[in-house]
Amino acid sequence: MGTINASIYLTLQGKKKDVSSxxxxxxxxxxxxxxxxxxxxFQPKGSTPDWAEELRKSAGISITGSFPNIESKTVGALLILRPTGKRNSIPPDLANRYFILSFGSGWQRLNDDWLEPNFGRTVALNVLSIDQLLELRTEQVFALRHISTDRAPIASTKDTFNLDADRDLLEVVEGKTTGILGVKTGKPTTPKKLEGLLPKGSKVRGGQSLRISLTLSDLSAVLDACFVEFQNTxxxxxWPEVDYLVPVNDTNLQLKLENALDVQLRSANWPSSLMLVAHGKRGNSELTPDSFTLGRKQVAKQGSTISTQNxxxxxxxxxxLRSQSQSPSLTTAKGTAVHCFDDQLKEIFTTDIFSCLAIEVNLNNVPHILAEGRWFIAEPKFLATLLKELTLSVPTTPPTLFAWDGILKEAEYNRQASATGKYSLLDAKNIHYGGGQxxxxxxxxxxxxxxxxxxxxRADTSAPLSHLCEQVRRSVELLFSPNPGFRTALSAYSTKQKIAIHADLTTSRPLPGTWILRVVILTRKKRNPLQELPLFAKCSLRRLAKQMLQSGHRIEFLFP
Structure with a gap:
């Protein structure tokens, strides 16, 4: 029998009514x-592609003959499935859900709020062998939502991919089935292992949805097997690194978090960890906007274009909000529309400010993350291990350092700290090296x-500390490199600017461990500053400490 390609979604508990309506x-x-x-x-009327319209009308080219009438259609379909009364029993957790199969562009009509965010990823991680992986797509929520796709030309092992648990959230995994189970097709008496129901060597891609090739006669067995794998831990x-952030499904806790967020949004001091990041549907990673407008949808007048922001x-x-005589709050965050456009100023989707917020909210001393309109909670064991490892790099007797008063800007603090300690000030002293700019x-x-x-x-947010960690890595890489080029450039610069630089950093290659790397974190929270850092800041610092220690360097975290 032939197979078809389909994307399978699973609805959240309690969302059947929304889907049915x-x-x-x-x-x-x-x-x-x-x-x-x-x-x-869904079979919309055909429309002329922009490129065809430009070719037909362009004054800069000459057309011989009649230009053809070109139309394109975006066709899609959805198959919304529920268990029938033929089953002896329906698992309680499945009775209040739908499976949704999407074909073509059907997924565009689904609402992310209806769907299990990691259904496909969970199933794929359970089904795929760690030596049969093709692609991992990761996201850094608090580093301006960098999205990274690491794809291998052939099925490869997990270790060959650049997955960093201290920085990345695993969004999508793709691999190949081995087909070694050899389960025959037919009506199952018990749920069968999914891999045995798929063609040997077929691709499995899991994120929000599960993308597979399947035989329609096996559909019932495939859905049963998918649900078993979704519940399997x-x-x-x-993959111990993928679940350190767990979705918050408790509606009472979600309400408390939204109330806490509302308080922060209404406060005079803007939430320090907040960022705004627009994204498309989780079902399609290609919907990346190029520009935005807020509020009502704008319609361009003939001969003009929409005014957007980059x-x-x-x-x-x-x-x-000021133009609307409003102020920041949870209500206005959910009520402010964000229209997102591609590079041709065509609107590709609409969302709202709430769904664009990336923010960390502490509730009862436990960090919670709002990303893509959903709340996540940090896993307790992960938090304990994270703090324990970071504490190893905090000296019990820290060196005397100029105290930060919570007011001074970084540049002024650096100037006063270097003057007090009689250190060489290098802040904003840029060494040109490597060509170009x-x-x-x-x-x-x-x-x-x-x-x-x-x-x-300063430790206001995770993003600046992530940048700081990258600066430390780059400095260490250049100063301790076998290539003397950067040290030579530093020597010339220090001589010209009359800045005292130890000869160990300019005339020869220093050995790892001969210099102490001291990361100074300016925070107003003096009682327990390490624990009070934003979650992703702690993750970045742990990653830096691991890398430096593995290379033989000494590193310390200081809180003046």
Missing amino acids: TFNAPDCQIEAGEYLGDFFS GYRKM FLAESDWRSF SKFEVCDFLDNKNRAMYFVK
């Missing part, structure tokens, strides 16, 4: 084993006598 007039019903489904097709043995910033939202800052100030480099950053 949206899709209530099916084209037909399809019965597949122990599931009954409503089938909805066995993948955590081989970045989605907190100040833009505040300006928009490449330039690097060694550190903020240098203690030549005790061989210590100081790197300073």
